[in-house]
Amino acid sequence: MSLFSKQRSVIPGFGLSFGFTMFYLSLIVLIPLSAVFIRTSGLSWGEFWNAAFNARELASYKVTFLSSFAAAGVNGIFGTILAWVLVRYPFPGRRVIDALVDLPFALPTAVAGISLTAIYSKNGWIGKWLDPEGVFFSVNQINLFGLKFEGIKVAYSALGIFVAMTFIGLPFVVRTLQPVIEELEPELEEAASTLGASRLQALYKVILPQLVPAVLTGFALAFARALGEYGSIVFISGNQPNKTEITPFRIITKLEESNAAGAAVPYATATAVAVVMLVASFVLLFLINLLQKWSRRHQEA
C-alpha cells in the first residue's frame, strides 16, 4: 500500500497543501533545529562534554528543570481550580479575572520580569514582608514551636525563578481546561449524587478523571514554556553562577563569550548546551504525551 492512496481525497489540492505544509514546517522549524545539531557536530566529543556537562551547566539544568517542573505542577493544580471557578461560578468581576488570565501571554516578558523583581525584592510590596532584609524580618523573628523563621528570599533565588515561571505558565493551564470543564455537564455530578456518591466521591471519581488529560496537556504546555523562558526570569533570578543561572541564560552567555573570544567553531559551545536542553525537553514531553494518551484511552471510538 502506498503512503498516499490513489483515491481522491476529500480535501481538494491535497498534494499542494501537503507540499506547502512540509515546506513551511522545514523553513520555520526543521532547518533552524538541524542547524543547532550541525553546529554542535563541529565539536569533538571531549569538547562537547566540556561545554555541556561542566559543573556550572549541570547546575543550570538542575535549577531550570526542577523549577519548570514545580511551576508547571503548581499551575496544574491552581490553574485547574481557577478554570473551574471561572466556568462554574457566575460572580461579579468574572470577566475581568478571565481577561487577566491572558496577561502573562500579552505582557512583554522583560516587563513581567522587572515587575516581579520590583515586587519581590527586599523593598518591594511583597518582598518587604518576606525578605530576611525587608522591613519586617530585619527587625522581627517568628518563633514557631521552637523553629526560628527569619524570612525567605524570593528575588535573586531559585524561588524567584519558580515564581516567574508560574506567572508565565498559568494561562496555558487555564485556557486548556476551560473548554473541557464547559463540556462537563452538571448532570454528571447529579447522576453521581442520585447513585449515592458523596460530593467528594463525585469529585475524585467522576470529575477529576475526566479532567486529567486536559490537565496533562496544560501541564506540558506550561512546562515547555517555562523551560524556554528567558526574559521574565533573568531579572528576578539574579544569575548567580552555580545557583540561579537558568539554561537559556547560560546559552546566551556562551554566545557572547564565543563572539568575544573568536572561537574555532563559533557558537558551538552554546549550541551544545542547546542540544542537551532540546533532547531532554523532547524526552520529557514525549513521556507526558504517552501519559496523556493512556489517560485518553476511553475516548477512542
Next chain:
Amino acid sequence: MSITATNITKTFGNYTALNAVNLHVPSGKLIALLGPSGSGKTTLLRIIAGLEFADQGSGNILFGDEDVTNVPPGKRGVGFVFQHYALFRHLSVAENIAFGLKVRKRAERPDKATIAARVKELLHLIQLEDLGGRYPAQLSGGQRQRVALARALAVQPKVLLLDEPFGALDAKVRRDLRRWLRNFHDEIHLTTVFVTHDQEEALEIADEVVIMNQARVEQVGIPQEVYDRPTTPFVHKFLGNVNQIVLPWSGLIPGTNVPQEDGIAFVRPHDIELVHFNTGRDGDPAQVVDIHAAGPVAKVAVKRNDGKGIVDVELSRAYLDQIRLREGDHVLLRVRRPVATDYAI
C-alpha cells in the same frame, strides 16, 4: 413504593415553574408526565429526585409514608435517567453500572463477586451482555440510554424517574425502546415516572397520564380517558387533532348535546360523520374543499355553509371510495357521540 407530592411550588427568580402542583403515583405504576416545553415536567421530576428543592414553605414529597422532602438525592433511593444519558465517559459500561454499588460505605458495600454478578445480570437485562468492556463513546444512543437505565437500577431504587429518556433517539429506536420499557416494567413493577412531550409515547405505554401546562397539572387519567374525555380546552387541543367549532352548529346530536347560542364545541376529526347532502337526514350543511387521501385515513376539509369556518374530518379510505366523495360535493356533518362544548374559560 408510591410517590405523593403535595402542593409543590417552585419559583426561579420571579418565574413560577410549578404552581401548587399535586401528584400521586400509586405503587408499581408507570406514569407519564406529559406537557409542552417549559410546562415544568423536568422541574417536578427533579424535585421528586431531590436534585432541586421546592420553595420554602410549599408542600412536601412522600415516598410511601416516609417524608423525604429534606432527604438528599443519594439517600432517597431514586434511580434517575437523564435525557442525555450522563454516562461517565472514563468508565466502561460495566464500571458505569457498578458505580452506585462501589461508592457505598464499606459496611454496606457488596463484595466484588456480588457486584460483578449484579452487573452481569443487568447487562443481560438490557441485552448488552457482550459490551460490558466498552466505553460509552463506543455505543449507539439507544445502547447508551439502556446503560444509563441499568446504572440507575443497580442500586435497587424504590422509584425510577426518567426525564425524556428517548428524546434524543430516532423514531424507530424510540418505538422499540418504549415497548421494551413497558415489558420491563410489567416484569419488575417498579414505581416509575416518565417525562415526555411525545403524546403518542405517553398514551402508548403509561398506566396513567399526567398532563401539565404552564406550571400546573391539567388532568390526570388513564390514556383512553384523557384522550376521550379531556376536561380542559388545553388538553383537548394538546392531545390529538381537534376541531374548534363555533356554535350554534346543527351537527350536534339533538337531546344529548345542548345546542349553545354561542361558544365552542371541541370535536375530533374522526368523531364526525359525513354523508352526501342528498342522502337526507339531519346535520350541518357544508361543502368539501379539499381531500387528502394518502395512507389508510383520508383527511377531508369541509367548509360550513354558514361561513363559520372549516371543519376537518377523518374518514376511512374504504368509506371515501364507497361514497365517491369529490371536491366541491355538498355534504352533511354530524358528530358520532356527545362532545364537550363550551368550557367555562
